[in-house]
Amino acid sequence: MTAPVPFFDRARGDLALQDELSAVFQSVLRSGHYILGPEVEAFESECAAYLGVRHAIGVSSGTDALLVALMALGVGAGDEVVCPAYTFFATAGAIHRSGATPVFADVLPGSLNIDPASTARALTERTRAILAVHLFGDCAPMDELLAIAGGRGLPVIEDAAQAFGAERGGRRAGALGLMGCFSFFPTKNLGGFGDGGLATTDDDKLAERVRTLRAQGARRKHHHTRIGGNFRLDALQAALLRRKLPRLGALLERRREHAARYAALLGGRDLPLTLPDAGAAGHTFNQYVIRLKDASLRDPLRSSLAEQGIGTEIYYPAPLHLQPCFAQLGPPEGSLPVAEAAARDTLALPIFPELTGDEVTRVAAAIASFFG
Missing domain, CATH: 3.40.640.10 (Type I PLP-dependent aspartate aminotransferase-like (Major domain))
Known part of the structure; x- marks a missing residue:
């Protein structure tokens, strides 16, 4: 197994x-x-x-x-x-x-x-x-x-x-x-x-x-x-x-290596998702968050990965202006479209420093297989 x-x-x-x-x-x-x-x-x-x-x-x-x-x-x-x-x-x-x-x-x-x-x-x-x-x-x-x-x-x-x-x-x-x-x-x-x-x-x-x-x-x-x-x-x-x-410098370098590996394995394959921008050299990838071009595929992809023993998280399932405790403050739904879209279509993949290269490869392969 x-x-x-x-x-x-x-x-x-x-x-x-x-x-x-x-x-x-x-x-x-x-x-x-x-x-x-x-x-x-x-x-x-x-x-x-x-x-x-x-x-x-x-x-x-x-x-x-x-x-x-x-x-x-x-x-x-x-x-x-x-x-x-x-x-x-x-x-x-x-x-x-x-x-x-x-x-x-x-x-x-x-x-x-x-x-x-x-x-x-x-x-x-x-x-x-x-x-x-x-x-x-x-x-x-x-x-x-x-x-x-x-x-x-x-x-x-x-x-x-x-x-x-x-x-x-x-x-x-x-x-x-x-x-x-x-x-x-x-x-x-x-x-x-x-x-x-x-x-x-x-x-x-x-x-x-x-x-x-x-x-x-x-x-x-x-x-x-x-x-x-x-x-x-x-x-x-x-x-x-x-x-x-x-030891922090070495740990951050491992995070960046994993991010680069994800980008190499998932980029250029015409998959219906967007990868995080590497940004400036100072990005530390505390999370590696992809975006699904079709938000309706986010939860099925997550379920598929879970069935294969691959952990993921959703950061964040609801923007703050739509949280019940802040709803009275506004603005109303639809006013901050990028934040609202991100809540629907983002998925965080494993990227902690001690993750192995083989594990990153397995995650990427499972994502590519999902889109078949």
Whole structure:
């Protein structure tokens, strides 16, 4: 019986590092420092150096990184923040939790990243920020977004949850806007061992606010200058992630190799699907998402692959402006056509670093066979 091809298998990489990771756990256990502390400080310093920013602040999750960034900027009730309609829920959820209203923009047909023209049309007098998502590991068109935002004096926040290590124009994600937000959820490029996140900035004052806000609004015990939250990063997560960070370059290269192999095997065969654009050299392919030219074939293809033991996922089955909790905000169905079409016709294929070349070949062959 042919072994299944999982959509994602984190254990393949972790088991290869089992002895080293176990030693790290024992070290943290002996230290008695379990929240923040020396391991978190060292990890923050190493991330700042890697990303090319002055400040990297460890927080409890990618979602909390978004929330604390908005809080640090003073975004709140009565404000609006423009974000893409086609992305993970946390992008808009964090905006709503800050007290502001998410305003949804359409996405570009190729990369599915936020459309600058649609973003510009979404701006109003109440707009306080633009929250750009680097979707699937590819940086959003930041030059155009920064130009639009600069004309209005608006900050651009990067939701770089899927894009640790991605680059555009020689700079890394998280160093392109005023603030960057990362997730260390296990499926991410730099995946942790539970929840964890990071906020980045070159602004000293914003960094100080984030450090204050993540610890209940206090920089020293029982002295609260702000109303914050419990957004602290665990020392164990930081310690384990520190051992993975030096290996990130090799892991990202494996993702790019798999993407190139998919493109070579599926491209040029006149199949009724569109492959993701390789984009700039900095694309990290946190997901490899194809689009079916006939959306009605997406679910049958997925079922066919599942019958052969091949895992897939749908990112995302509904755009945010059509989610029940945001439906009252608008715009109505049909207003953001690219995002709505992407929800119907996209399918994510396996692309984690430890995937083998033979497995990529098998996935591609099964897709080609489906179209016969």
